[in-house]
Amino acid sequence: MSDGDIRTRDETLATLAGALAVWSEESGRVLETSAQNTAKALDEARSAIDRRRARVSELASALGALPPDADSSSLRAQLQRAQESLATATRAHSTISASVDAVRELQRRLDRARVDLAQPARSDLLDLVQAVENYRMVKFNAGEASVGAGSSSSRSPSSESKLSGIYAQLGLKEVNLSQITFDDNPIIGEWGRGGLTKADYRWALETWGNVVAPGVNSGMTRDDFDARDQARHAVATRKSAAAYDMFLGSDPIRVDRLADGSHSVTGGRHRIEAARELGITSLPMIVTEVRK
Amino acid sequence: MNFQSKEMLSSLAKLSRQLTSSRDSWNDRTRSQFDRRYFDPILSEGDVIAKRLSDIEAQIADALRALAQSD
Numbered sequence: 001m002s003d004g005d006i007r008t009r010d011e012t013l014a015t016l017a018g019a020l021a022v023w024s025e026e027s028g029r030v031l032e033t034s035a036q037n038t039a040k041a042l043d044e045a046r047s048a049i050d051r052r053r054a055r056v057s058e059l060a061s062a063l064g065a066l067p068p069d070a071d072s073s074s075l076r077a078q079l080q081r082a083q084e085s086l087a088t089a090t091r092a093h094s095t096i097s098a099s100v101d102a103v104r105e106l107q108r109r110l111d112r113a114r115v116d117l118a119q120p121a122r123s124d125l126l127d128l129v130q131a132v133e134n135y136r137m138v139k140f141n142a143g144e145a146s147v148g149a150g151s152s153s154s155r156s157p158s159s160e161s162k163l164s165g166i167y168a169q170l171g172l173k174e175v176n177l178s179q180i181t182f183d184d185n186p187i188i189g190e191w192g193r194g195g196l197t198k199a200d201y202r203w204a205l206e207t208w209g210n211v212v213a214p215g216v217n218s219g220m221t222r223d224d225f226d227a228r229d230q231a232r233h234a235v236a237t238r239k240s241a242a243a244y245d246m247f248l249g250s251d252p253i254r255v256d257r258l259a260d261g262s263h264s265v266t267g268g269r270h271r272i273e274a275a276r277e278l279g280i281t282s283l284p285m286i287v288t289e290v291r292k
Numbered sequence: 293m294n295f296q297s298k299e300m301l302s303s304l305a306k307l308s309r310q311l312t313s314s315r316d317s318w319n320d321r322t323r324s325q326f327d328r329r330y331f332d333p334i335l336s337e338g339d340v341i342a343k344r345l346s347d348i349e350a351q352i353a354d355a356l357r358a359l360a361q362s363d
Contacts, residue, residue: 012314013318015317016314016317016318018314019310019313019314020311022310023307023308023311023334023338026307027304027307027338027341030300030303030345033300034300034345034348038348041352041356044359045355045356045359048359084362088359088362089359089362091355092355095351095352095354095355096352096355096356099348099351099352099355102344102348103345106341106344106345106348109337109340109341110337113333113337113338117333117334117337118334121326121329121330121331121334124326124330
């Protein structure tokens with residue numbers, strides 16, 4: 001296998017894993033929208049039944065209140081139409097009620113497909129990506145030197161990719177998190193700026209690894225992620241464009257590389273801490289050499 | 293009400309195409325194992341879900357139409 005094959009296969013597997021994640025997420029969204037619309041339709045049918053039942057009752061009362069010798073033909077005709085209308089609403093309600101159950105069954109079916117198929121497929125694909133990364137790193141470590149960059153991560157992008165071109169433009173390096181410490185400046189109290197929770201950071205890191213990095217490698221831009229967020233009506237803390245900004249924006253993780261080879265964090269402790277908890281072993285960051 | 297079935301079914305079809313396209317860009321001996329184990333069943337499930345959802349939504353649209361016409 002040549003280096004070219006490795007890179008192409010690596011990128012393809014990462015892209016495919018990302019496509020599986022999108023398939024799972026978006027299919028779920030489609031079915032959820034359908035379930036909501038079906039529930040609204042059921043409400044509409046239920047309201048129609050209530051209104052029409054009241055109308056039938058009203059007409060029946062009016063008919064019963066007529067004097068024996070009065071002409072009841074008009075009221076009887078109205079009552080018949082109202083009863084037919086009520087019967088139609090009842091049939092519609094029955095049909096839609098069955099549809100509500102059917103959509104729920106589809107949601108359960110999709111959930112099974114996610115758990116039994118999509119998740120293990122993604123896991124196996126990422127294992128393959130990891131295997132390729134490991135293979136590359138064996139060669140890398142054997143023949144070349146680097147400033148702590150290129151450490152493997154099951155979620156890290158290929159070091160030879162469109163993403164690596166962006167890294168080069170922004171002065172970013174993929175750094176092994178085991179080399180980083182912020183013991184002298186630990187995280188205390190509230191988690192994250194702007195009200196971001198640990199869950200928000202974890203989501204952003206997962207999205208970075210599973211959606212954004214593979215997407216960038218397949219040619220997506222920040223505008224594409226923004227459009228994706230808008231199409232999904234994503235809330236501020238669940239935007240893939242925000243995950244993009246978190247690593248490729250104006251406030252990247254920053255570390256000082258000290259003379260002893262260790263790295264001290266000057267910005268991004270929360271991202272690093274959340275990444276460690278997720279088992280992510282490397283992230284892109286700005287590395288400043290500090291000699292003294 | 294706007295049932296949006298066309299948009300949703302179009303989304304499912306698009307997802308299926310994207311997944312198929314991503315899979316088809318992967319072409320080595322491992323691929324066929326993944327096809328049998330994962331991708332064929334996933335795409336098949338996607339087709340079944342899309343078809344059933346289409347039928348369900350058509351039934352609901354008919355029911356809502358009858359409801360409106362009988363008001």
